Amino acid sequence: MMGNLVKAESRKIITTKSWWILLIPSVAFALAFALFWGAITNDLNDYLGSSDARELAGLLGISLGELPVGLLALAHGVNIGTIFPIIFGVFALAGEYSKKTITTTFLTAPNRGSALTAKMLTYIGFGAIYGLVIVGAASLGTVLTVDERGLPTAGQWLGVLGAGILATVLATLFGIGVGAVWNSVVGSVITLTIWMLIVENVLVFVSFGWLDITWLGGVLPNGTLNGIVGAIGAEAFGAAGLSVPGELDEDLQWLLQYTAGAPGAFAWWVSAAIFLAWTMVFFLAGWAANQRRDIT
Template sequence: MGRLIVAEFRKTLTTKSWWGLMIPAVVLALGFAAGWGAFANEVGDVLDSDQTQAIADALGIQTGDLPMGLLAIGHGINVGLTFPVIFGVFALAGEYSKKTITTTFLTAPNRVSVLTAKMITYILWGAIYGLILAAVSSLGIAMTVDSNRLPTSGQWLGVLGASVLAGILATLFGIGVGAVWNSVVGSVVTLTIYLLVIENVLVLLFYGLWRVDWLGGILPNGTMNGIVGAIGAQAFGAAGVKVPGLDSEAQWTLQYVAGAPGAFSWWASALIFFAWTMVFFGAGWAANQRRDIT
């Protein structure tokens, strides 16, 4: 197993995909975190004074010290998570497209060992993506958010851990989708459009027309985003245990600003996205046990 894992790392390190996807992930995470940080610095104007005071009183701090940076950091990390998903697609679908899967399967004891080695390797890659995205997003909010509105050390650590977890699950999710579809182009195009456009439009449409505020809390992209984003929402009483005096519209607005509209809590988002990941990963695993190679 150790040799198979080393071989998997060599495969990724000798291609351009790992750094070719890392660069836009870092740039977008930094830009989104900085941009939303500037917006979150003024987000108190969105809420009326009574609701803002209710949040501040519940947190036991002054209104001007609300951790607005915690609302923004999720956006940077979440937009960057699209890239470990795409990176995961290359794990199996990429080998099929390049016709290297035959050598991989024939030189390993069995397909189970190959898929296990890939899973372990890409878990580590997902953790690396999560760490880097948390770091650059932290830099982004530090550039645009007032120092008294930045997260506490405990909140920083929580975001870091959640980002690593989200990076791992995002990568495994990409592996599963790519393994089921067995096409790099089809998987990447469909996932990108769905993650960045379709689901976001659905969430906004359902809330705007019918006030359905929970849809983002059960769909794949919403739950992936909620792993980190809900930490910011929970810090304002907009997810998990609700702050008294915060109405449903203000709650959803705070969730949206945090990048996790509809999220129930960070751990609920993690569990639901884990379920989505296992559905696709399990289906892909099963499909590749029977798939012919040439």
């Protein structure tokens, strides 16, 4: 029975335009941001090869001019792309309520729990597809702009691929949860976009600049989602997930994390665990709301 429900959900997605319409800008933004940051990071590697940065490089334990700065381009490309799997996830339930198709979905399943489980499994699969495509686009932008000496190793690239897929899968589930709680596509998309691209970034900058709080980005939803991939680059700088040399103050650590697209991040797996917690809060709240919500 579950297999048939998953097939039905897959067909429902494929026969609509939203999944590929959202895939197009996710590829475009991932590629554009990777191209932009790739061009910038080449200059960063040149700076790290200068005499002025020799002491800093020694503290970080890196070889001058050989830092895999391509990780920064990859991280920024993937991170901007993950906003679209979130929006895609919003359509899972909120979209069906707006189109009045949720009644058929619930009535053709043994119970609402089965219908929601089938949605979750189906959207996990599509979230993974988004991850593959977004990482591919960001990788292309990185290869086109980053000098060979700054490209990540094969192991680091595989790490970004795995982390990118994990991020987009969780982002999709997060979107499902928010849409299920809000029960409105427009309201969910506008709220999420404003929060994740504007409000949270302002909070992180204000907390760092005025309150001297460097960890806030490592616990808020957008910061933790970005940290899943961004912290891999930060770790290459020795600024996340590792013991930062005592000579480096928290401000410098935060700035290095910000350059990697993950201000406040602790480690990639910690970011994944915290964002998973955020995802479960909204997903379970949406699940509970839809067990009681009237569909007539």
